[in-house]
Amino acid sequence: MGSRMKVCVQGLGYIGLPTAAMMALAGHEVVGYDVDARLLQSLENGAPHVKEEPVRALVVGALNGGHLTLSDTLPADAEAYIVCVPTPTIDHKPDLSFVQAASSAVAPLLRAGDLLIVESTVPPGTMDRVVVPALLAAGVDPDTIAIAHCPERVIPGAIVKELRENSRVIGGRKPGDAERARTLYATFTSGAIFTTDTVTAELVKVIENTYRDVNIAFANELALLSEELGVDAHEAIALANNHPRVNILSPGPGVGGHCIPVDPHFLSNANPFVTELIQTARRINERMPHVVVRRIGEYLAPRSGARIAILGAAYKANVDDTRESPTERLEELLHERGYTTTVFDPVAERYRGMLSASLEDALRDADAVVLMVGHDAFAELDPAAIGPLLRRRLLIDTRAFLPAERWAAAGFDVYTLGGKRRDPLHFVTAS
Numbered sequence: 001m002g003s004r005m006k007v008c009v010q011g012l013g014y015i016g017l018p019t020a021a022m023m024a025l026a027g028h029e030v031v032g033y034d035v036d037a038r039l040l041q042s043l044e045n046g047a048p049h050v051k052e053e054p055v056r057a058l059v060v061g062a063l064n065g066g067h068l069t070l071s072d073t074l075p076a077d078a079e080a081y082i083v084c085v086p087t088p089t090i091d092h093k094p095d096l097s098f099v100q101a102a103s104s105a106v107a108p109l110l111r112a113g114d115l116l117i118v119e120s121t122v123p124p125g126t127m128d129r130v131v132v133p134a135l136l137a138a139g140v141d142p143d144t145i146a147i148a149h150c151p152e153r154v155i156p157g158a159i160v161k162e163l164r165e166n167s168r169v170i171g172g173r174k175p176g177d178a179e180r181a182r183t184l185y186a187t188f189t190s191g192a193i194f195t196t197d198t199v200t201a202e203l204v205k206v207i208e209n210t211y212r213d214v215n216i217a218f219a220n221e222l223a224l225l226s227e228e229l230g231v232d233a234h235e236a237i238a239l240a241n242n243h244p245r246v247n248i249l250s251p252g253p254g255v256g257g258h259c260i261p262v263d264p265h266f267l268s269n270a271n272p273f274v275t276e277l278i279q280t281a282r283r284i285n286e287r288m289p290h291v292v293v294r295r296i297g298e299y300l301a302p303r304s305g306a307r308i309a310i311l312g313a314a315y316k317a318n319v320d321d322t323r324e325s326p327t328e329r330l331e332e333l334l335h336e337r338g339y340t341t342t343v344f345d346p347v348a349e350r351y352r353g354m355l356s357a358s359l360e361d362a363l364r365d366a367d368a369v370v371l372m373v374g375h376d377a378f379a380e381l382d383p384a385a386i387g388p389l390l391r392r393r394l395l396i397d398t399r400a401f402l403p404a405e406r407w408a409a410a411g412f413d414v415y416t417l418g419g420k421r422r423d424p425l426h427f428v429t430a431s
């Protein structure tokens, strides 16, 4: 195996596509394969579906450079196959059908000495219990193949930078397998590469996201407690974070994306009895859209015909991804209570609900503005210009993102999630 390899990337989504492009630009001959014909067509047309500009530029550069080609069939002659297919949950249970299908599809093409890498985030044990059995079922002796799990840990919004610079954890199935994968990744990443066994690598990825979920749940719990105490949770957390061994994340209206709210279930499903903290954190975070609805209800009664303008459909700031977005859940809950809603997002394009064509459309005749996502584009909103469009001047800021004093000066009632309430919910008194 030379330093330039023929590589096939299976699954050209948020992760597979930039990974394929990165490898092509490092000089490898890369074939990008996906089961989605429309996605392949848009790439052929030079219009990647991932809108993050550095990703788009990287992909267009790789396609124009000629080292990245696209195919609707798996190539038989690749030396390395990289699986980047989805791993969602259904009813909080891992759905490994995509990994299973991808492994079964590639298995008959594998020849002795090939390298099979799974980048998808998977529950611990998946390489041994799903991937290897798929090879065995196709008559492939897994001992003749180098098999590795190299979980992807980039953050949407900085994918290209992090693909290049992040450290990596590579788990190999047998001695030497992780080293084989390292040889490939070292051609395009500058971050440290740590090697281990497959199940440890599977666990590492999942505990990283679970750690964040638990930390956010703690911040959310602090936000609700602080509201009762008449304290600004954001100020308290910032002050606590000055301590060298404290790093609490920010409270918010829920946790979205298809990683942080999903991956903890990979652990709690493995053993529900020893994962109480993880499950509780999940429940706290899933409850946050309900908290937002309750706060809205303190100002605008359910079934009063109130119209709520929601700002932000993406699951987090400055990304177009709306998967598992708390806004989706918020809208459902509001509709159940008889509110009508509009949603505006200048970044997101694909959303399960309806997006307003413009900010003005979303705001017109609304009784409340609910900020769900701290997109940069919302930072400059002018409350004095917005006020006249509304039926009632009420701002519910779930991210402590907008300057509350400026909005209050423009005549808005302002509620900030975790902010200091002038009327604490309950005074705590010494008994």
Ligand SMILES: NC(=O)c1ccc[n+]([C@@H]2O[C@H](COP(=O)([O-])OP(=O)(O)OC[C@H]3O[C@@H](n4cnc5c(N)ncnc54)[C@H](O)[C@@H]3O)[C@@H](O)[C@H]2O)c1
Residues within 6 Å of the ligand: 010, 011, 012, 013, 014, 015, 016, 033, 034, 035, 036, 039, 084, 085, 086, 087, 098, 101, 102, 105, 119, 120, 121, 122, 152, 153, 154, 155, 156, 258, 259
């Ligand atoms: N998006 C992220 O920020 C991120 C970060 C770290 C890890 N991950 C993990 O990476 C994996 C991929 O995530 P993603 O965001 O790229 O998903 P995605 O949904 O954006 O893309 C997955 C792609 O795989 C394709 N696909 C499905 N089955 C296939 C098959 N059998 N063969 C070929 N292609 C197939 C789909 O058509 C789709 O284009 C997941 O396990 C995810 O948890 C994602």
